[in-house]
Amino acid sequence: MNKILRDLLNYVIVLISLIIIWHIIALILNKAYVPTPLDVLERTYIDLVNKILIDNTMISLYRIFVALVFSTSIGFIVGVISIWARYRFVSDISKTLVFITYPIPHVTLLPILFFLFNIELSKIILIAIITFYPIAISIIEWSQRFPKDLADIISLMGGRRTELIRYVILPSSLPGILTGLRISLNTAYAVIFIAESMVGNNGIGYLIYWYWQRLDYTGMYSAILFLSIIGVSTYLILLKLEKKILRWIY
Template sequence: MRKNRIHHIIRLLFVFFCMNVVWYIAYLLMNHSILPSPFAVYNAMFHLGGQEIALNVGYSLFRIFAGVVLALIIGLLIGLLMGRSLTWNKLLDPVVYLTYPVPKIALLPVVMLFFGLGETSKILMIMLILLFQIIISVRDGVKAIPENTYDVLTSIGASTVQKFWHVTLPGALSVILSTIRISLGTAISVLFFTEIYGTEHGMGFFIMDAWLRLDYPEMYAGIMLFSLVGFVLFLLVDFLDYKFMKWRN
């Protein structure tokens, strides 16, 4: 297991190195200020104010975390309800399928009209990105659990709470983590758009501010930091999957 992790880290570092080589070659070929060299960007990154970066990253992480938690709470409840109740599934299924295809980024002006340009609209947009995918994934995951699994627990005297804790929740959590892993990139992209408006903090604001000042090294440094935030979140989801989904192995 440890060897596999070391090999995985080595592969990641190798790919990162190759990406920087391609970047440097593109910089030499283009020879224009709009594409600074990797060295200039890393230099700009290391000279960024630590307090300013911590503040901007902190705001972005808070918005992502709040949106994900809201989507998980609402999506888990609705998904479980639809997965375990045929009646509720019939009632809510048309609603989910009619609203799910709507491109959520197109709702950004509507959300901002109703909830303003503050934190609420930013968190709601992230929640909307994840919500319907969590609902559908949880519902399908719960429905896929064989009924005889519950029969076995019933035969040994398990309560409803025990059935939920040992069968329903692990089945739902498995698909939730997969859904979050897939949707997180989209949620971060939407966060970038929401942070352009009505805020003075967040990585989206930081990147656009550097762009407007024509400070391209700082702009690329902000993009790399924003990407690093996304990468860390992916690692966190992978850790949670490893920690709580050991039964799948």
């Protein structure tokens, strides 16, 4: 059995096991707030047909995509500056700024962002702030694992700093960028619920909160299930892409 089939079989076994456990718990508790998997799947189908799930999920994915574009771009720039700025003082300040602000509970900044920006932009900025750190820190760590001999050769041949970054640092940082992106994407799915449930009237996070407020537990579970499927799917796609790009590692 090749690796792909073995991995697929493992996913199927785990999925079936989780569904069985969920069903048993629902039968034992026999409460409205723990519906059976069949009830949730039926409701998911209904909400998909009515486009409630699709429309709200697309809004959330748009916010996540825009935020990740900003956080990845800024994270790469800050990560490179933290290691390869022309002046050591700039590198030290940049790296210290990243590590000293990382432990801050950034979700608590959302009310402040609401004061400074409009509601829509505040949600995107919050996701960008939180997803920035895994990318920046991964790049800082990986960009130091470059082949020093190659860097010395480029310098001896009169290579400029931009060429060193392009041909040595960027390839060395690529694993960090992709790993940080995977971590950030999964973090973004959690943050989007908080951001959308606090203020607004659309998005998958808002939909989950809206169902919960109205005690529509089956609808709430269907939205959570759909978001989970999206999250797992994008994670596996990025992991597959990472393995394809970084063939020398995997």
